[in-house]
Amino acid sequence: MFLSLKKVAPVAVILIGSVGLSGCATKGYVNEQIATVNQRIDALDTRLQGTDATAKQALAEAQSASGQAQQNSARLDQLNSRVDGVEQQLQQKRKPRN
Template structure:
């Protein structure tokens, strides 16, 4: 009987040790799992924050675009193109012809007569001959020549802006002499 008790005691000790080991192992596993879940939750929370920031930025960009669209609605009034036969710019030139000056003087008189507070965007263009950088500068010189002339006619400088598009956006093929002549132009956008 003492042998049985000793055996049972040994068995109980082994069972207790195994159970304790499993309990300790279970605690260690539970702690490890909790640590890993916590790390994943931290990353998920970080991603949620980033998504919320992106969503806010997207909403703000959409709001700005919508406001700009509303601002631009109905603002374009008309445009005047200086490229017909009487006012084409010769190749590599930015000087206004007498015909161009007369059309611009009539245009300035019309603006003064209507007495509207308008804004002019003066766009300079070239044909495709020449290098891109040179064409940008030539288009700018053409637009500036128109701005200076209109200023001398009494159009306020703060109501005019110039921009050069160089050889961008041709209105005719650059492969023909006639097409290149049409592309050497200035466009005046009249905005309210």
């Protein structure tokens, strides 16, 4: 019942060869798979560019708002100084004269 090596060798070579060759992908298959991936990448790239443009616009608006806030703060400081000066004048006028 033992099979001789001469009988088993050709069968083993055929089995190993068929398994090894069936694992190779054709150029067409690879190109199809890459095309699908490239389409996804292109779609993501388009979305990324849109998001980047929105982010740059938001940054510009935030910088503009920051500049305006600084100007407003400087104006408030000036007004506070004026109000303080007016208050001091009023207090001096209210003081009883001896």
